[in-house]
Amino acid sequence: MTYTAKFKVWRGDDEGGALQDFAVEVNEGEVVLDIVHRLQATEAPDLAVRWNCKAGKCGSCSAEINGKPRLMCMTRMNTFTEDETIAITPLRTFPVIRDLVTDxxxxxxxxxxxxxxxxxxxxxxxxxxxxxxxxxxxxxxxxxxxxxxxxxxxxxxxxxxxxxxxxxxxxxxxxxxxxxxxxxxxxxxxxxxxxxxxxxxxxxxxxxxxxxxxxxxxxxxxxxxxxxxxxxxxxxxxxxxxxxxxxxxxxxxxxxxxxxxxxx
The missing domain is CATH 1.10.1060.10 (Alpha-helical ferredoxin)
Structure with missing residues (x-):
């Protein structure tokens, strides 16, 4: 099953930034990190995001999804409804380097x-x-x-x-x-x-x-x-x-x- 999901992704750097709206295709079985990669491939090639194993074992892809700190690679898209807007922001406690990457x-x-x-x-x-x-x-x-x-x-x-x-x-x-x-x-x-x-x-x-x-x-x-x-x-x-x-x-x-x- 494929559908188009609404996302708000924080874009910016240490001097400031804001949430930017995106509409991204979602396929069955995908996780939030899959969507971020598709977003990079289709709409925002300069989006900065840190990741490594995509298996929940390296801890690199930490972010805040709808205000809750989570691993993007372990947050399944089927936990959200199709009409829900999903906000992805960097970890709030640490200084932002760029976009979703924090220091x-x-x-x-x-x-x-x-x-x-x-x-x-x-x-x-x-x-x-x-x-x-x-x-x-x-x-x-x-x-x-x-x-x-x-x-x-x-x-x-x-x-x-x-x-x-x-x-x-x-x-x-x-x-x-x-x-x-x-x-x-x-x-x-x-x-x-x-x-x-x-x-x-x-x-x-x-x-x-x-x-x-x-x-x-x-x-x-x-x-x-x-x-x-x-x-x-x-x-x-x-x-x-x-x-x-x-x-x-x-x-x-x-x-x-x-x-x-x-x-x-």
Missing amino acids: VSYNYEKARMVPSFAPPADLEPGDYRMQQVDVERSQEFRKCIECFLCNNVCHAVRDHEENKTTFSGPRFLMRIAELDMHPLDTADRREVAVEDHGLGYCNITKCCTEVCPEHIHITDNALIPLKERVADRKYDPIFSVASLFRKNEKREKPGATPGGSTPR
Whole structure:
């Protein structure tokens, strides 16, 4: 079955732009990315769009379709009625480069800030041993295709540009949680999660989970457990007392006595 669908596609660059109307042929079984390719071939050869695998595994073709962040290659045309006008706009949270292509370098900058996996120093390759339950616990997070839809829809980033300097968004807090759950990782990432990646900005609205094309339970299985471990550390009375001693040790100058005088 073939019909002509009405589209509104955002055209412009970092200086501004607007929605432009198009009428494009739609064939049975097609997805939105198919229509965008046909639009490029027939009416708008200069339309900029980012894509790669067309199989929902690279995350490149992220866009907002009728206001909802989605992958264009995984959004089937039969989910819309034939008389419906379909609006395609770039991800709102990131700066526009041109048309549907946005600058997502913010995400890569945050990725570089995440401390890498730190196994025990005396552990040789091939000696790693994990229980299956530990493997399964973090396996879910490894399905992430880095489409950045979760960071795009997170209101702490989307509605507050000033937060980008101190908040890494759900994608990279999930990465920190994954490493923190790893039984062979020796790094304590709780303070990093709060101080460097802004865990406190997350108020667990689950909007990131709702848009994840891999159906990862980002909030329930990563962010909430990470918040719980941070709270355990912060409000643990034994740790609090130990922290006071450590702070006092840092205040003492080398060679100084507790009373402040320098021994002769």
